[in-house]
Amino acid sequence: MKKLTILLLTALLSLPTFAQRGADKNVPWYERTYRWAQTNFTEDDPVKADIEFWRAQWKRTSVQGVIINAGGIIAYYPSKYTTQHPATHLGNQDFFGRVSAAAREEGLEVIARMDINMYDEELYATHPEWAVRDKEGKPQMLACINSDFYYEHIPAILTEIIEKYRPSGFADNNWKGHGRGTICYCDDCREKFRKERGMELPQTVDMEDATYREWLRWGYEKRLAIWDLFNETVRKVGGEDCRWFGMIPAESYGSFVDHKGVLSRSQMVFTDQQSRGGSGFEQNSINGTLLRLGSSENAVVIESMANYVSRGQTFRLATNPPLETRTWMIEGLAGGISPWFHHIGGQQNDSRQFETPVPVFRWHAANEQYLYNRTDMANVGVVWSQENADFYGRGEANERAILPYRGFTQALVRHRIPFLPINVHDIAKYSSRVRTLILPDLAIMPDEAIDAVCRFVEGGGNLVLSGITATLDYDGNPSSNDKLWRLIGLRLTGESKGVFGRRSSSWDNASAHNYYRLPAEGSRHAIFDGFDNTDMLPFGGGLRMVTSSGPMQPQGSYIPPFPIYPPEFSWIRGEEPDTHPIWTGTLAGGGRVVYFAGDTDRGYGRTQLPDHGRLISNAVRWASHGELPISVEGVGHIDCKVYRQGDRLVIHLVNITGANRTSYVEELIPVGPFKVSVDAAGISASGAQLRVSGATVPVRREGDRLVFTVDRVSDFEMAVVE
Numbered sequence: 001m002k003k004l005t006i007l008l009l010t011a012l013l014s015l016p017t018f019a020q021r022g023a024d025k026n027v028p029w030y031e032r033t034y035r036w037a038q039t040n041f042t043e044d045d046p047v048k049a050d051i052e053f054w055r056a057q058w059k060r061t062s063v064q065g066v067i068i069n070a071g072g073i074i075a076y077y078p079s080k081y082t083t084q085h086p087a088t089h090l091g092n093q094d095f096f097g098r099v100s101a102a103a104r105e106e107g108l109e110v111i112a113r114m115d116i117n118m119y120d121e122e123l124y125a126t127h128p129e130w131a132v133r134d135k136e137g138k139p140q141m142l143a144c145i146n147s148d149f150y151y152e153h154i155p156a157i158l159t160e161i162i163e164k165y166r167p168s169g170f171a172d173n174n175w176k177g178h179g180r181g182t183i184c185y186c187d188d189c190r191e192k193f194r195k196e197r198g199m200e201l202p203q204t205v206d207m208e209d210a211t212y213r214e215w216l217r218w219g220y221e222k223r224l225a226i227w228d229l230f231n232e233t234v235r236k237v238g239g240e241d242c243r244w245f246g247m248i249p250a251e252s253y254g255s256f257v258d259h260k261g262v263l264s265r266s267q268m269v270f271t272d273q274q275s276r277g278g279s280g281f282e283q284n285s286i287n288g289t290l291l292r293l294g295s296s297e298n299a300v301v302i303e304s305m306a307n308y309v310s311r312g313q314t315f316r317l318a319t320n321p322p323l324e325t326r327t328w329m330i331e332g333l334a335g336g337i338s339p340w341f342h343h344i345g346g347q348q349n350d351s352r353q354f355e356t357p358v359p360v361f362r363w364h365a366a367n368e369q370y371l372y373n374r375t376d377m378a379n380v381g382v383v384w385s386q387e388n389a390d391f392y393g394r395g396e397a398n399e400r401a402i403l404p405y406r407g408f409t410q411a412l413v414r415h416r417i418p419f420l421p422i423n424v425h426d427i428a429k430y431s432s433r434v435r436t437l438i439l440p441d442l443a444i445m446p447d448e449a450i451d452a453v454c455r456f457v458e459g460g461g462n463l464v465l466s467g468i469t470a471t472l473d474y475d476g477n478p479s480s481n482d483k484l485w486r487l488i489g490l491r492l493t494g495e496s497k498g499v500f501g502r503r504s505s506s507w508d509n510a511s512a513h514n515y516y517r518l519p520a521e522g523s524r525h526a527i528f529d530g531f532d533n534t535d536m537l538p539f540g541g542g543l544r545m546v547t548s549s550g551p552m553q554p555q556g557s558y559i560p561p562f563p564i565y566p567p568e569f570s571w572i573r574g575e576e577p578d579t580h581p582i583w584t585g586t587l588a589g590g591g592r593v594v595y596f597a598g599d600t601d602r603g604y605g606r607t608q609l610p611d612h613g614r615l616i617s618n619a620v621r622w623a624s625h626g627e628l629p630i631s632v633e634g635v636g637h638i639d640c641k642v643y644r645q646g647d648r649l650v651i652h653l654v655n656i657t658g659a660n661r662t663s664y665v666e667e668l669i670p671v672g673p674f675k676v677s678v679d680a681a682g683i684s685a686s687g688a689q690l691r692v693s694g695a696t697v698p699v700r701r702e703g704d705r706l707v708f709t710v711d712r713v714s715d716f717e718m719a720v721v722e
C-alpha cells in the first residue's frame with residue numbers, strides 16, 4: 001500500500017487540471033467522460049446538503065461528470081408541471097440548478113437524473129387514465145408504459161429541463177415501467193394490443209400461454225419505442241449531443257428491456273449493478289465486456305457502484321466494507337467499466353464511505369490512457385441470449401438457461417481462460433476474432449445465428465456446446481433447422497437420464513446421486529487430465545442421449561443414481577457403459593468439437609464443484625488446441641484479462657482469493673509470484689511496467705510470447721508491455 005500511495009501521489013502531480021481534462025470539445029462528451037459521481041439526494045438535502053463538500057469530493061476523485069436528481073417522481077427544481085411532487089424541503093429553492101451550476105463551474109458534464117415510474121395519489125387524482133390497472137380495473141401506483149404519461153407528459157418535462165438548464169443528457173432508473181410479472185389492463189393497453197397483435201390481453205402471467213409470450217415480445221417493443229421517443233425528444237430540443245441514456249441492468253435475465261436492442265442504440269451505456277449481489281466479483285468484469293460488445297467495443301460503459309451497504313440487508317446511509325466496494329470496482333475496471341461512485345444522501349452521517357472511491361478513482365485518472373481504445377485479445381467466445389432465458393427458460397430460467405451460462409463463465413475465470421461474452425445476434429460480428437465458440441444449452445437460436453456458427457465451424461473454428469442447443473423455435477417447439485447437428489454428426493434421440501431442474505437436498509431423495517465413469521488410466525482423453533487416482537467423478541445432473549454418424553466419439557460412461565442413506569446402502573447397483581456424458585471429435589474443416597451431453601455446465605453454475613470446473617476448462621483448452629492468448633501460472637484465485645493497444649499490451653490481474661460469495665470481504669490475501677506468458681506477435685519489449693506496485697520487471701521472449709514475473713498481487717495489478 002505504501003508503494004501504491006507513492007505511485008498515486010506521483011501520478012497526481014502530473015495530472016491535468018479539471019479544466020484541461022476532456023478539453024477536446026470536438027469529441028462528444030459521451031466518448032470522453034470516464035469518471036462519474038452521483039449523490040442520490042434525499043428530500044431534505046435542499047436545506048441540509050453541503051455543496052462545498054461535494055465540490056471537494058469531485059476534485060478528490062478526479063471525476064468528469066455528475067448525475068444530479070432533477071425530476072420525475074420528485075422534482076428538485078421549480079417546475080410548471082404540478083404533476084411532479086416537489087421535494088419536501090425544496091421550498092422556493094432551485095436545488096438542481098444550484099448543484100448543476102456548481103458542477104459546471106468545476107468543468108463537469110451534468111446528467112439530469114430522472115425517476116419516472118411511481119404514481120402517487122395526487123397524480124392519480126389528476127390523471128387516473130395514466131395508471132396501471134388490474135383485471136378488475138383497480139389502479140396500481142405505477143404509470144402505464146402505453147399511456148400519455150410516457151408519450152406526452154415525460155417528454156414535456158424533459159423539454160422543460162433542457163430549456164432551463166441545458167444538461168449534457170439524462171439518466172433514468174425506472175424508465176421501463178412495470179415489470180413482466182404485471183399485466184396492465186388499462187384502456188390504452190387493451191386497445192393497442194388488440195390493434196397491433198390482433199388479440200386480447202393475456203389473463204395470467206404464464207410462459208406456457210402463447211398469448212402471454214406474445215405480450216412479452218410486444219412489451220419489449222413498446223419499451224424500445226419509449227427509448228427512441230425520449231432520445232428523439234432530447235436531441236430535438238437540446239441538440240445532437242444531448243442524449244437520454246436511461247439505465248439498464250448489467251445482466252438481461254429477468255429484466256423487461258430488450259438488452260441487445262438498447263445496447264445497439266447506445267453510444268454510452270449507463271448500467272445499474274451496484275454490487276455483486278449473489279454472484280462473485282468476477283461478474284463485474286464479465287459485465288463490462290458483455291455491455292461493451294453489445295454496443296461497440298470502445299463504448300464508454302459507466303456503472304453505478306454503491307458505497308453503502310447493499311448486500312443482504314441494505315443500510316442506505318452506512319458505509320459498505322471498503323474492500324467489498326473496492327474489489328467490485330477493480331473487477332469492473334478490468335472489464336472496461338468506467339467508475340461511478342454512488343452515495344445516498346448529501347449529508348455526512350457516516351463519512352467513512354467517502355474515502356472508499358478516492359484511491360480507485362485517482363488510480364483510474366492516472367492510468368486512463370491504458371484503459372480505453374483497446375482490443376480484448378480473448379479468443380474464446382461464450383454466447384448468451386436473452387430470448388433463450390425467456391422462451392426456453394420460461395418459469396425456470398435460472399435452471400434451464402442461466403446456470404449453464406454461468407457454469408461456463410465461472411469455470412473459465414477460475415481457470416484463467418479469458419473470454420468474450422457474445423450476444424447470440426452478434427456471432428457473425430465477432431466470430432472472426434475467436435477460435436472457439438461456446439454454446440451453453442442455447443436451445444433457442446435464430447436461424448442466422450445457427451448459420452453463423454456453421455460457417456465458423458466449417459472454416460476451422462472450434463465448438464463447445466451442451467444440452468439441446470439449437471433445437472427449439474421461439475415458442476419452445478421443436479425446430480426444423482437441424483443444420484448445426486448435422487454438421488457435427490450428432491443426433492439427439494429425445495431420451496434423457498438423470499435429473500434436470502431443481503433437486504432436493506434431502507438424503508432420502510437420491511435422484512441426483514449419479515456419477516461419471518472414467519475410462520481406464522492410460523486410455524483417457526485430454527479432457528480428463530488432472531483426474532489421477534480416481535475412476536469416477538460426481539455428476540448430479542441430467543444427461544441427453546445422442547447417436548453419432550460422424551467423427552464424434554464418446555468419452556466416459558454413466559453410473560445411474562443409487563441410495564445415499566443410510567451409508568450402508570451407498571453402493572453402485574449397476575452401470576450404463578453405452579450412455580456417454582461427453583463427446584469429442586475433429587471435423588473435416590479441422591475444428592474441434594466437444595459436446596456435453598451431461599449438464600456439467602449447469603452443475604458447476606449451481607455448486608462450483610471443482611471437479612466440474614476442471615472438466616469444463618479441460619474441454620475448452622482441448623478444443624482450443626491450447627492456443628490461448630495468456631497463461632498465468634501461480635497459486636491463487638486470479639481473474640486475468642489481456643488487451644492490445646497498437647504495439648502495447650495491457651494485462652489485468654485481479655486477486656479474488658478468498659472472496660467467496662457468502663460473506664463480505666474484510667481483508668486481502670496477497671498471492672504470488674505469477675509467471676505471465678502472453679501472445680505478443682509483432683511486439684518487442686524488455687520490460688513490463690506494473691502500474692499498481694510501481695515496479696518495472698524484465699521481459700523475455702519465448703517464441704511468439706513474452707514472459708515476465710509478477711512477484712505479488714495484493715488486490716490487483718496492471719502490467720503494461722510496450
